[in-house]
Amino acid sequence: MRIPAFLLVALLSLLPLQLHAQTVGTINFDFDSATLDAEALAKVATIAEQLKTNPSYKPTVVVGHTDAVGSYGYNQSLGLRRAQAVANALVAAGAPVARVGTVESRGKNELLVAVSGPERRNRRVTVTLEDMLAACRSWRDIGLDASAVGEALQNDLNTRLGEAVSFYQQLASSGGNGPAFQMAGAAREDCGNAVGFDGGSVRKVEYAQRCMCSSARMRVAAGIN
Numbered sequence: 001m002r003i004p005a006f007l008l009v010a011l012l013s014l015l016p017l018q019l020h021a022q023t024v025g026t027i028n029f030d031f032d033s034a035t036l037d038a039e040a041l042a043k044v045a046t047i048a049e050q051l052k053t054n055p056s057y058k059p060t061v062v063v064g065h066t067d068a069v070g071s072y073g074y075n076q077s078l079g080l081r082r083a084q085a086v087a088n089a090l091v092a093a094g095a096p097v098a099r100v101g102t103v104e105s106r107g108k109n110e111l112l113v114a115v116s117g118p119e120r121r122n123r124r125v126t127v128t129l130e131d132m133l134a135a136c137r138s139w140r141d142i143g144l145d146a147s148a149v150g151e152a153l154q155n156d157l158n159t160r161l162g163e164a165v166s167f168y169q170q171l172a173s174s175g176g177n178g179p180a181f182q183m184a185g186a187a188r189e190d191c192g193n194a195v196g197f198d199g200g201s202v203r204k205v206e207y208a209q210r211c212m213c214s215s216a217r218m219r220v221a222a223g224i225n
Helices: 005-014 038-053 072-092 151-173 179-196 203-222
Strands: 022-028 060-065 102-107 124-129
Touching (some): 060 072, 151 203, 179 203
Parallel strands (some): 060 102
Antiparallel strands (some): 060 124
16 A cells, blocks of 8 residues: 555654754864864864763764865865864764764765855764664664663664654554555564663663664655655
């Protein structure tokens, strides 16, 4: 059964938005430079403090960007140097090493301002919390271990459970029995189990992984970004 467009729009309006990747901060750079100036270092210190004082099971993703001036290859390298400079500075500023995750470059592929010349707003590094639901073929692919168990993870599981229950109920009331309905049912069950296990249970991590994977599949089946 295909979900009618008007119903899908209504369902999407009911779903929470806090599952998307969360931006922690942005640092800008001078032209053709990967050096952190005083303003950039101040921003890094602020981000490092956030990572220290706001525990999360999600590692950061540090992504370097450039403006449109120069070749593709050069800008890929420059973006990576910028990202690595920020990652190193975060650790030097006291951010837990384990919280600094992926470091990568997008070069000039994702311009904030669509201009061909120099533009400071395009010369940036973004620091975000990793979206662990970007793709999931198996719940075993979700990178969690016992160290992730805590309040932040529990809150996330509760959010996913609430989303799955709401979506399942809405589809059930309209007679849904297609892939989105089935995936919502699986997410409802897996997330319910994950929430129910206490932090000391050996099954907590497994069902948290199952919950996240089922939630991702539900969103893909429903066409939710």
